[in-house]
Amino acid sequence: xxxxxxxxDKEEQQQVMSEVHLGCPPGxxxxxxxxxxxxxxxxxxxxxxxxxxELFKEEEACTDQDISFDEDGDLVLPRRRRNSRxxxxxxxxxxITSSIPSVGLQVWRAELVLSDFVLHKMCTTTDFDGIVSLxxxxxxxxxxxLLAHAAKTVFLTDHGDKIxxxxxxxxxxxxxxxxxxxxxxVRELDWVQPWPPKVGLDLVSQERYSWSxxxxxxxxxxxxxxxxxxxxxxxxxxxxxxxxxxxMSQGSEKVLYLALEKRYNFSLEDLDVVANGYSHFRSYLRExxxxxxxxxxxxxxxxGRRINVAEIPQYVGEYDRGKDAELWxxxxxxxxx
Numbered sequence: 230x231x232x233x234x235x236x237x238d239k240e241e242q243q244q245v246m247s248e249v250h251l252g253c254p255p256g257x258x259x260x261x262x263x264x265x266x267x268x269x270x271x272x273x274x275x276x277x278x279x280x281x282x283e284l285f286k287e288e289e290a291c292t293d294q295d296i297s298f299d300e301d302g303d304l305v306l307p308r309r310r311r312n313s314r315x316x317x318x319x320x321x322x323x324x325i326t327s328s329i330p331s332v333g334l335q336v337w338r339a340e341l342v343l344s345d346f347v348l349h350k351m352c353t354t355t356d357f358d359g360i361v362s363l364x365x366x367x368x369x370x371x372x373x374x375l376l377a378h379a380a381k382t383v384f385l386t387d388h389g390d391k392i393x394x395x396x397x398x399x400x401x402x403x404x405x406x407x408x409x410x411x412x413x414x415v416r417e418l419d420w421v422q423p424w425p426p427k428v429g430l431d432l433v434s435q436e437r438y439s440w441s442x443x444x445x446x447x448x449x450x451x452x453x454x455x456x457x458x459x460x461x462x463x464x465x466x467x468x469x470x471x472x473x474x475x476x477m478s479q480g481s482e483k484v485l486y487l488a489l490e491k492r493y494n495f496s497l498e499d500l501d502v503v504a505n506g507y508s509h510f511r512s513y514l515r516e517x518x519x520x521x522x523x524x525x526x527x528x529x530x531x532x533g534r535r536i537n538v539a540e541i542p543q544y545v546g547e548y549d550r551g552k553d554a555e556l557w558x559x560x561x562x563x564x565x566x
Contacts, residue, residue, distance in 0.1 A: 250335065363455075
């Protein structure tokens with residue numbers, strides 16, 4: 230057996246689990262539906278809730294006041310106080326565990342960080358209103374579906390029938406969240422194949438996730454790309470930047486917001502716990518000011534700027550961001566002839 234085949238077989242057999250799914254019912258091997266509560270953070274004046282008044286429904290949550298005593302030492306029975314909050318629910322079908330090639334069937338922490346960022350941009354700016362956007366490695370499609378409340382067209386892309394079918398199910402579960410005029414497409418995008426992908430025949434059932442010529446033309450006009458939890462394999466990172474070069478070097482100027490979680494492993498070469506996958510990702514990026522010099526202006530390059538995650542309010546409830554989640558803004562300098 231070839232070494233590559235052995236590695237692939239091992240990845241197919243090994244099961245992994247996202248920390249997001251801790252607390253889900255144990256022993257379930259098939260799809261499970263989780264409900265993610267999205268609410269407006271309290272005390273943030275720049276959030277303009279009226280922009281999404283119909284999306285963030287008002288719900289009341291009961292909270293008890295602290296127990297106190299009067300000056301005579303008698304217990305003061307508190308009156309129940311009702312606090313209102315504006316929120317809505319996203320229903321996400323996912324697997325609780327999966328093999329490594331099928332990690333797109335799970336929800337991962339960086340996808341929730343990216344969702345917080347998308348929600349904050351939509352609530353505080355008009356940057357995403359009426360745009361065409363594409364999510365790379367969409368998996369369950371959470372961030373892309375949230376975008377569909379402001380964007381004109383959203384393409385949710387991934388590879389593999391099981392992941393794409395699960396993503397379609399989530400689109401069906403959450404269609405009420407979308408802008409009524411938004412178009413949401415689930416499409417196959419294999420990063421090891423060159424961009425643009427082949428145009429499929431709409432009448433062929435097995436090509437239901439294929440692209441039409443008009444869709445590829447629309448993607449060329451896209452201004453926004455998003456991705457989350459796609460940095461965990463050097464081969465995959467190489468393929469990602471290959472497809473990004475094809476996407477970002479053509480058509481209108483595009484910006485990518487990429488959320489990731491630094492993952493550490495013990496390295497025999499370094500005799501230490503290191504994040505080699507993260508280092509490989511960083512090797513593709515130049516800091517913005519590096520591409521400003523005359524020696525780099527004529528050379529194509531990816532320009533990266535890390536966004537301070539601590540400055541992004543948390544809209545998605547009940548998850549811990551941890552200390553290793555990062556969000557990057559990435560642009561492509563096409564170079565000058």
